[in-house]
Amino acid sequence: MLDAFSHGHRVLTLSQIARRSGLPKSTVHRLLLMLMRVRAVEQVPGGYTVGLRMFSVGSMSAEVALRELALPRLENLRRMTRQTVHLAVLRDEESVYLEKLPSLVSPHTPALVGGRLPAPRTGVGKVLLAFGDGRSRMDSALAVCLESVRRDGFATDREEATPGLACVAVPIFVGNRAVAAVSVAFAAKEGDGQVFLNPLRETAVAISRMAAVVPSLTS
Numbered sequence: 001m002l003d004a005f006s007h008g009h010r011v012l013t014l015s016q017i018a019r020r021s022g023l024p025k026s027t028v029h030r031l032l033l034m035l036m037r038v039r040a041v042e043q044v045p046g047g048y049t050v051g052l053r054m055f056s057v058g059s060m061s062a063e064v065a066l067r068e069l070a071l072p073r074l075e076n077l078r079r080m081t082r083q084t085v086h087l088a089v090l091r092d093e094e095s096v097y098l099e100k101l102p103s104l105v106s107p108h109t110p111a112l113v114g115g116r117l118p119a120p121r122t123g124v125g126k127v128l129l130a131f132g133d134g135r136s137r138m139d140s141a142l143a144v145c146l147e148s149v150r151r152d153g154f155a156t157d158r159e160e161a162t163p164g165l166a167c168v169a170v171p172i173f174v175g176n177r178a179v180a181a182v183s184v185a186f187a188a189k190e191g192d193g194q195v196f197l198n199p200l201r202e203t204a205v206a207i208s209r210m211a212a213v214v215p216s217l218t219s
Contacts, residue, residue: 001031002040005050007112013047063089066180067098070172070207074101074182077203081196084185086111086167090128095119098180107165109185117161120145123169124181126155131171131178154197155181159188168193170204174211182207 004012004020012020018028032048035041039053070087078085084106087099094116100109110117119125120142129142130149149155157167169183182204184196 001028002035002050002054007115011044011047011049017048063096063098066207066211069210070180070182071099073203073206073210074099077182077184077199078103080199081184081186083196084109086124086169086183086185087180088122088124088128088183089180090119090125090132091116093119093129095122095125095128095181106185107187108162109165109167110162111185121157121160123155123157123167123183126157127169127171127181128178130155131173154200156193164188166190166193168196168200170197170200172204172211173208179211180207 001017001021001023004017009016009020014025014028014032017023017032018025021028023031032041035051036043039051041048042051066089067087074085074087078101082103082105084103085099085101086097086109088095088097088111090096095111095118096116097111097113100111100113102109111122117125119129126146126149130146154168154170157165157169159165161167164187165185166188167183167185169181171178172180172182182200184193184200186193186196
């Protein structure tokens with residue numbers, strides 16, 4: 001039911017929640033009362049919204065710890081490249097964005113902090129699929145693409161997520177496990193992004209070293 005809320009739909013009525021979640025109104029009403037008791041959902045003018053309690057709980061996650069330690073390195077990467085920088089993890093074959101540092105010279109990107117995009121259409125997603133556990137469903141074209149990513153150590157996205165936008169991405173490892181990926185987004189007309197690879201790799205290695213000593217990220 002909580003998935004009914006999104007960046008574009010922060011306040012929803014009971015009917016909207018029922019429609020977007022596919023649950024009966026009576027069930028939604030009962031669940032809303034339960035969630036309101038623990039402050040996971042709050043009633044506001046116009047309907048309901050996700051409560052501050054969810055922010056408090058979410059702040060304890062390993063992903064938030066990763067974002068916090070990575071942020072200074074991501075800011076430095078944006079200064080060096082002057083492009084938009086993303087940090088993402090993989091969940092259910094989707095790229096989930098932990099951070100986005102926009103640049104005025106880069107095209108708009110569809111990524112939102114906390115938002116999701118199909119992993120095969122993003123540079124960060126391809127990297128994480130390539131260096132993941134290998135259980136994701138894929139067609140032959142994607143399998144060939146991911147084999148190339150494993151060989152080269154990076155992934156690209158050329159106007160797959162949105163027209164006019166390209167990305168190049170590399171994995172962040174903790175041990176032998178790719179826990180996240182970092183990317184630089186730039187105008188597709190500006191080239192193949194190879195110029196960003198060294199700064200990206202240096203950033204990923206630095207974040208990997210810091211993450212290696214955080215218990216929640218190594219378990």
